[in-house]
Amino acid sequence: MSTLVPFEFDDARAMHTGRGRRSSPTSWRWRDRIALVLAWSAGITLCLIAGAIVAYFAFRGVQYLRPSLLFSRPQASTSQAGSGGFLDPLLGTMLLTAVGIVLALPLAVTSAVWISEYGRPKWLSRAIESCIEIVAGTPDIVIALFGLAVFQLSFMGPFSFKASGGGVYGRSFLAAGAMMSLIALPPIFAATRDGLQAVPAHLREAAFALGKTRVTTIRRVLLPSVRSNMATGVTLGISRIIGDTAIVVLLLGESLRLESQGSVPGVGLLRGTGSTLTSFVFDNSPAGEGAAPQKAYAAAVVLLLFVLCLNLLVERIGRHQERATGLSVATGAV
Amino acid sequence: MPPVLARLRKPWPDTRAERTLGAVSCLVGVLVVGMVAFVAVHAWPTFEHNGLSWLGSGPSPESAFEKMQSTGVDAPASAYHLRAWPLLYGTLLTTVVAVAFASVVSLFASIFIVELAPERLRRLTIPVIRLLASVPSVVYGLIGVLVLVPFVGNHLVTAAEKESVASSIELTGAGLLVTVVILTVMIAPIMIALTCEALAAVPSSWREGAIALGLNPLRAILAVTVRAARPAIVAAAVLATGRALGEAIMISMVSGGRAFTPNLDHGLLIFLYSPLRTFASTIVDFREGLSAPALGSSLYAIALLLLLGGFVLSVCGYLIKLPLRRYQVRG
Amino acid sequence: MQGIRRLSVALAVAGVLGAAAPVAANAATTITISGATASYPLVSLLAQKYVKLHPHKIKFKIAQGGAQVGINDVAAGRVTIGDVSRDPLETDPPHLVFYPIAKYGICVITNKSNPLANLTSAQLISIFTGKTRSWSGIPGASASGTVDLITRTSVAGVLTNFQTLLLENKKVSSVASEQSSEGLMRQTVESDPNAIGFVSNYQSDKGGVHAVSVNGVACNKSTVTSGTYPGVAKFYEVTKKEATGAAAAFIGWIRNSSAARKIISTQWVPVT
Numbered sequence: 003m004s005t006l007v008p009f010e011f012d013d014a015r016a017m018h019t020g021r022g023r024r025s026s027p028t029s030w031r032w033r034d035r036i037a038l039v040l041a042w043s044a045g046i047t048l049c050l051i052a053g054a055i056v057a058y059f060a061f062r063g064v065q066y067l068r069p070s071l072l073f074s075r076p077q078a079s080t081s082q083a084g085s086g087g088f089l090d091p092l093l094g095t096m097l098l099t100a101v102g103i104v105l106a107l108p109l110a111v112t113s114a115v116w117i118s119e120y121g122r123p124k125w126l127s128r129a130i131e132s133c134i135e136i137v138a139g140t141p142d143i144v145i146a147l148f149g150l151a152v153f154q155l156s157f158m159g160p161f162s163f164k165a166s167g168g169g170v171y172g173r174s175f176l177a178a179g180a181m182m183s184l185i186a187l188p189p190i191f192a193a194t195r196d197g198l199q200a201v202p203a204h205l206r207e208a209a210f211a212l213g214k215t216r217v218t219t220i221r222r223v224l225l226p227s228v229r230s231n232m233a234t235g236v237t238l239g240i241s242r243i244i245g246d247t248a249i250v251v252l253l254l255g256e257s258l259r260l261e262s263q264g265s266v267p268g269v270g271l272l273r274g275t276g277s278t279l280t281s282f283v284f285d286n287s288p289a290g291e292g293a294a295p296q297k298a299y300a301a302a303v304v305l306l307l308f309v310l311c312l313n314l315l316v317e318r319i320g321r322h323q324e325r326a327t328g329l330s331v332a333t334g335a336v
Numbered sequence: 337m338p339p340v341l342a343r344l345r346k347p348w349p350d351t352r353a354e355r356t357l358g359a360v361s362c363l364v365g366v367l368v369v370g371m372v373a374f375v376a377v378h379a380w381p382t383f384e385h386n387g388l389s390w391l392g393s394g395p396s397p398e399s400a401f402e403k404m405q406s407t408g409v410d411a412p413a414s415a416y417h418l419r420a421w422p423l424l425y426g427t428l429l430t431t432v433v434a435v436a437f438a439s440v441v442s443l444f445a446s447i448f449i450v451e452l453a454p455e456r457l458r459r460l461t462i463p464v465i466r467l468l469a470s471v472p473s474v475v476y477g478l479i480g481v482l483v484l485v486p487f488v489g490n491h492l493v494t495a496a497e498k499e500s501v502a503s504s505i506e507l508t509g510a511g512l513l514v515t516v517v518i519l520t521v522m523i524a525p526i527m528i529a530l531t532c533e534a535l536a537a538v539p540s541s542w543r544e545g546a547i548a549l550g551l552n553p554l555r556a557i558l559a560v561t562v563r564a565a566r567p568a569i570v571a572a573a574v575l576a577t578g579r580a581l582g583e584a585i586m587i588s589m590v591s592g593g594r595a596f597t598p599n600l601d602h603g604l605l606i607f608l609y610s611p612l613r614t615f616a617s618t619i620v621d622f623r624e625g626l627s628a629p630a631l632g633s634s635l636y637a638i639a640l641l642l643l644l645g646g647f648v649l650s651v652c653g654y655l656i657k658l659p660l661r662r663y664q665v666r667g
Numbered sequence: 668m669q670g671i672r673r674l675s676v677a678l679a680v681a682g683v684l685g686a687a688a689p690v691a692a693n694a695a696t697t698i699t700i701s702g703a704t705a706s707y708p709l710v711s712l713l714a715q716k717y718v719k720l721h722p723h724k725i726k727f728k729i730a731q732g733g734a735q736v737g738i739n740d741v742a743a744g745r746v747t748i749g750d751v752s753r754d755p756l757e758t759d760p761p762h763l764v765f766y767p768i769a770k771y772g773i774c775v776i777t778n779k780s781n782p783l784a785n786l787t788s789a790q791l792i793s794i795f796t797g798k799t800r801s802w803s804g805i806p807g808a809s810a811s812g813t814v815d816l817i818t819r820t821s822v823a824g825v826l827t828n829f830q831t832l833l834l835e836n837k838k839v840s841s842v843a844s845e846q847s848s849e850g851l852m853r854q855t856v857e858s859d860p861n862a863i864g865f866v867s868n869y870q871s872d873k874g875g876v877h878a879v880s881v882n883g884v885a886c887n888k889s890t891v892t893s894g895t896y897p898g899v900a901k902f903y904e905v906t907k908k909e910a911t912g913a914a915a916a917f918i919g920w921i922r923n924s925s926a927a928r929k930i931i932s933t934q935w936v937p938v939t
Binding site for chain 1 (some may be wrong): 342347348349350353354357358360361362363364367368369371373374375378391394400441444447448449452453457459461463464466467468470471472473474479481482483521524528531543552554555558578581582583584585588589610616623628635636639642643646647649650654
């Protein structure tokens with residue numbers, strides 16, 4: 003699971019903007035001096051670690067990443083030179099993210115709207131909020147196992163593939179996408195709900211005063227005003243989906259290329275198996291088949307670039323919303 | 337146009353909208369309840385055969401899994417035998433040690449970010465924390481298995497150490513040390529973000545009052561701000577524990593893949609280099625054997641325990657966050 | 668406005684149906700295979716060739732996991748064919764049919780910096796059962812220190828055959844670190860100067876590791892073909908009851924056609 007975390011606080015807190023003379027650390031007790039050193043080293047170490055990770059992957063990326071890798075299809079081969087690129091995993095990542103968000107967005111927005119605008123009976127609304135928190139706190143490996151249990155039921159054949167022995171394969175883009183929607187649901191829900199609760203009451207009251215029903219108010223007034231929150235939530239959800247490996251490894255069939263299933267073109271692709279950047283990195287690392295660490299590095303660099311861009315996007319949306327309405331975007335830590 | 341369609345196209349009355357939206361929301365609830373029920377139903381057979389001694393110690397889990405897979409699809413009752421204590425021990429060990437380290441590191445890093453850092457450096461740390469929090473676990477695992485494990489295995493583990501435990505385990509570098517280090521780096525950003533928010537939400541007048549009474553600035557922070565934000569710090573630790581518990585892919589890549597209970601018999605260094613296995617990494621490692629019903633049931637049992645663990649941690653986090661309302665700290 | 672909308676809808680429907688029609692006309696059959704990592708390279712190459720010979724008619728889904736996983740999946744009906752790298756055992760589920768497709772050799776491998784020339788059966792047994800734990804007790808070894816034993820996980824058919832053929836039915840010591848696939852086994856031995864393990868001759872012939880002779884006989888394709896090497900085993904394709912339909916056609920093609928024989932002969936030995 004990858005999370006984007008909230009990180010806004012008042013900048014005027016720094017103690018060195020205070021007036022008057024500060025006591026210098028040389029006059030402190032030993033305990034406090036050690037604490038000062040620890041605090042500084044903790045902060046610097048964290049920055050160094052992040053810098054090391056970025057530098058290491060930049061170095062490996064320059065070494066191994068070629069534009070041709072992004073556009074050539076992977077091939078089953080025993081040597082690194084002949085094994086092609088990772089176009090299919092790249093497409094797989096995008097397809098899986100699309101399926102996950104398409105399934106999660108209506109569900110999350112509907113629940114958020116119902117809980118913040120209606121929410122009767124109270125116990126039901128609390129129960130549903132708790133359920134979504136449970137999903138947020140569930141490890142992705144458990145969600146993946148649950149997905150496997152559900153999609154290998156005999157009547158779930160149309161969602162993947164039924165082998166001639168009668169067993170349902172249970173692994174496809176639909177299966178993985180359905181479970182990814184569970185992963186993306188909490189961020190979108192939390193962001194939308196917080197946005198709706200932050201909408202000032204006078205907007206709603208003005209709409210009611212004009213004679214609008216609640217439904218119309220939601221549709222025409224409230225939802226458009228929380229668009230930024232929804233966008234932030236969706237971006238957080240996308241970043242969680244892109245970074246998730248456990249669900250892909252268990253539920254996507256891990257075939258090197260996108261293999262569609264059945265004869266109908268679009269649906270066949272969804273029923274078929276494939277791989278994503280994350281499972282590609284896993285399979286090519288010494289934990290998978292280990293044959294191609296160079297490809298693993300290249301794919302990992304692309305993955306990191308995706309995640310960094312999504313980070314920047316979230317910040318951009320947050321700043322834009324603040325400028326536009328003066329309301330700060332609530333980003334959930336879920 | 338048929339009358340049903342015409343009715344749907346007109347603006348909806350509030351009652352119908354409320355009921356429809358409520359039904360869709362309940363779907364989410366039903367899904368979650370269904371998930372718990374499903375996992376529990378699949379997990380029941382192994383608990384039925386083993387009872388509470390499922391968590392006890394006995395023959396190694398790997399030999400139990402081997403027996404489950406070799407008996408295949410028609411598994412007799414004896415095939416369900418499993419003693420998962422080494423897995424539980426590995427899970428608890430990695431989680432507790434990583435959260436302990438991360439708590440200390442995050443506390444000091446948060447104090448640094450909120451109070452001590454010069455302006456430019458503080459502006460730098462926000463993207464740094466965001467970056468560390470959003471790196472996918474498979475990338476952390478890649479760094480671990482391609483950089484840290486060979487480093488530990490080739491440069492830190494001495495031949496003498498390898499020989500001293502040669503009769504029971506092999507020290508390849510993949511083990512407790514690398515697992516805990518990477519897990520700490522993974523969960524620290526979450527804790528730092530929450531702790532920073534909590535520290536920043538404590539009114540600065542409290543700290544200034546302490547300074548006015550003669551405390552030096554750092555002591556003032558430790559004695560006043562940190563104390564006041566204690567519930568939030570604990571809540572952050574609980575959230576981080578949930579994350580550490582469920583980490584599967586990274587741990588599967590760097591933990592050595594051997595259900596062993598690291599102990600201090602041979603000293604601290606060997607303890608740190610020992611391989612181990614956690615609950616989540618077991619599911620990843622044995623995911624292909626689900627056709628054997630005994631193995632499948634065992635894996636679902638592990639998943640059920642993880643689910644319950646996550647649930648208990650969520651409840652604890654909620655209970656701890658209740659006093660936070662006082663400071664209007666979002667968390 | 669209405670007219671344009673209706674026209675565009677009609678065109679869209681016609682387009683979708685037009686695209687779907689020829690694809691629906693050749694609905695391809697899918698054969699699912701899972702099982703041994705040792706035979707995976709061979710079966711992938713055979714499947715690739717078979718698809719080339721019968722375009723648009725057949726598709727393959729090949730997964731790995733280990734020989735035992737293949738057997739369990741076939742018995743459970745999850746896959747059509749199982750790749751198995753060991754002989755049938757009494758504990759196997761009933762009604763499984765084993766079709767041999769190729770022969771391979773199990774080579775003992777060490778790191779390139781430790782080119783051990785030969786091991787007798789007695790030495791092999793003593794090393795792999797954990798009696799000899801140090802390289803100093805093994806004549807001809809250039810490595811020093813502890814012997815890093817690498818083995819396969821319990822689901823591997825290669826492990827079963829290794830124990831039966833080369834260890835005289837003794838079991839590999841529990842000290843050994845388990846690798847879940849042939850590729851990982853080779854990688855581990857390649858990167859650890861003190862390691863010793865075992866792989867199929869396909870993996871050891873790829874280079875990067877040193878293949879040790881057993882009882883004076885080297886392990887390579889020619890000694891496997893002639894049968895002088897003691898550790899020769901068979902790859903099987905396993906189906907639940909007799910193979911029918913597309914699976915039967917594929918297995919028949921593997922065993923009878925010259926194209927398949929040519930592919931098998933590159934690194935393995937056809938079953939005559």
